[in-house]
Amino acid sequence: MSDKIISKDNIKNWIDALMQSHTVVAPMPRNEAPAEFRELASGDEPIIDGSQTMMSPKDYLLPRYETLFKVNVGKNGTSVESAVPEVRPTVMLGMWLPDAQAIKVLDRVFLDDKFNDPYYAARRENTVLVAVMPAEKRWSWFCNSVDDVEAWKASVDVLMYDIGEKFYVEGQSAKGEEILTGSFFGEPTEADTIARNQVWDKFAKCDKLPFAGKALYENLAWEDPIWDEIAQKCIACGMCSYMCPSCSCFDIQDETCGSCIERYRCRDTCQFDDFTLMGAGHNPRNNQVPRSRQRLLHKFKYQHEQFGVVGCTGCGRCVELCPVNVDIRDVLTRTCSNERAEESVES
Ligand code: SF4
Numbered sequence: 038m039s040d041k042i043i044s045k046d047n048i049k050n051w052i053d054a055l056m057q058s059h060t061v062v063a064p065m066p067r068n069e070a071p072a073e074f075r076e077l078a079s080g081d082e083p084i085i086d087g088s089q090t091m092m093s094p095k096d097y098l099l100p101r102y103e104t105l106f107k108v109n110v111g112k113n114g115t116s117v118e119s120a121v122p123e124v125r126p127t128v129m130l131g132m133w134l135p136d137a138q139a140i141k142v143l144d145r146v147f148l149d150d151k152f153n154d155p156y157y158a159a160r161r162e163n164t165v166l167v168a169v170m171p172a173e174k175r176w177s178w179f180c181n182s183v184d185d186v187e188a189w190k191a192s193v194d195v196l197m198y199d200i201g202e203k204f205y206v207e208g209q210s211a212k213g214e215e216i217l218t219g220s221f222f223g224e225p226t227e228a229d230t231i232a233r234n235q236v237w238d239k240f241a242k243c244d245k246l247p248f249a250g251k252a253l254y255e256n257l258a259w260e261d262p263i264w265d266e267i268a269q270k271c272i273a274c275g276m277c278s279y280m281c282p283s284c285s286c287f288d289i290q291d292e293t294c295g296s297c298i299e300r301y302r303c304r305d306t307c308q309f310d311d312f313t314l315m316g317a318g319h320n321p322r323n324n325q326v327p328r329s330r331q332r333l334l335h336k337f338k339y340q341h342e343q344f345g346v347v348g349c350t351g352c353g354r355c356v357e358l359c360p361v362n363v364d365i366r367d368v369l370t371r372t373c374s375n376e377r378a379e380e381s382v383e384s
Pocket residue numbers: 277280281282283284336348349350351352353354355356365
């Protein structure tokens with residue numbers, strides 16, 4: 038794979054060229070709201086600077102609300118109308134690397150051999166992922182404490198690094214190489230390569246937290262007073278999982294609309310009291326303690342056991358957005374610290 042550079046002035050021209058053959062999805066600014074990943078229209082000016090958008094690329098691949106099918110009831114009988122989207126080849130551009138890794142986590146759920154989700158697959162399977170590494174680190178990131186971030190490069194087709202007036206561009210797959218053509222791209226100089234390495238090191242070699250490198254799936258325990266502690270503070274707003282780039286839970290509901298019935302799915306979260314409520318009224322997680330435990334164990338233990346991946350990429354969104362300051366970094370530090378391990382050995 039060959040490395041290239043592209044000047045920031047040329048990004049718009051490159052996107053225009055890509056739009057001839059692909060749908061291009063990228064973070065678009067909105068008036069008073071955070072930028073959101075959506076399909077670009079001609080003339081749109083997306084934000085391509087590698088800074089983390091609060092709204093993650095999940096919003097495009099797994100919409101917050103999605104019609105699955107409609108049942109039309111008419112004089113001539115009943116018909117079912119599929120709502121599986123028809124999607125052109127797509128380039129998703131402008132997410133940062135951990136959000137691309139989070140898409141790999143979603144793939145394990147929705148592109149499973151046994152349970153392939155046609156709605157997710159339609160958007161995902163013909164999609165080229167282009168990630169951008171920002172020039173500066175955000176305070177809440179702890180990616181290199183949860184996983185080997187070097188391995189995440191295999192999650193994208195193209196990786197770009199913000200090195201000032203231009204981007205350093207690496208094709209990571211054959212699919213990625215195919216979209217790196219045209220006069221927009223040039224050869225990197227030695228100084229560009231040094232700048233690329235500096236951007237990477239700021240991300241990959243920043244200070245690690247005390248739980249880094251520990252087998253989190255072994256350290257997180259079912260019985261732990263920390264779940265009570267979180268539950269005392271948590272107001273079950275669901276923000277941490279709604280905004281998480283790798284959380285995938287949804288609910289399915291039916292809605293009548295005149296002469297049709299629409300089946301749709303929408304986001305759901307294990308933090309809500311009715312998430313595990315059964316039809317007969319029993320709720321196995323009937324208070325916030327097991328719900329708080331579920332979120333952490335699912336991300337760091339169950340997903341690891343089921344798919345061999347960690348369900349958290351350390352993006353820091355839940356750290357920044359939780360209204361009562363439940364800090365996942367603190368929870369992991371306390372549940373996995375050496376001091377704690379020693380305490381449990383002594384007790
Ligand atoms: S830091 Fe929080 S929001 Fe980000 S991936 Fe991990 S659990 Fe999800």
